[in-house]
Amino acid sequence: MTNHNIVQNPNVALVIDDVLPPWQPRFVEIRGTAQPILTGGKALFGASYEADDAMIRITPRQIISLGLDEGTDWANNRKVERE
Numbered sequence: 001m002t003n004h005n006i007v008q009n010p011n012v013a014l015v016i017d018d019v020l021p022p023w024q025p026r027f028v029e030i031r032g033t034a035q036p037i038l039t040g041g042k043a044l045f046g047a048s049y050e051a052d053d054a055m056i057r058i059t060p061r062q063i064i065s066l067g068l069d070e071g072t073d074w075a076n077n078r079k080v081e082r083e
Helices: 004-008 041-043
Strands: 010-019 024-037 054-066 075-079
Touching: 004 024, 010 054
Parallel strands: none
Antiparallel strands: 010 024, 024 054, 054 075
16 A cells, blocks of 8 residues: 555545435535554454555545435534544
8 A cells, every 4th residue: 555645645535435326415524634554454444454554544534425314415514522
């Protein structure tokens, strides 16, 4: 795994989205800072973990979601408090 981009700029956003039939879009977006973790993926996820042993840890600053709660069609947007 190359972590050059993370070292240069650790600000990241991870977006996961899909659409349920007939037309129910939903998504979650996590904005935060990334940290490369060079080892431990196989130990954490088990021997069937087929990817590289490296991982990326995201510390969230903001979480935005839409359509994850049944019966709602509004977005949730919250800042994540750090300890």
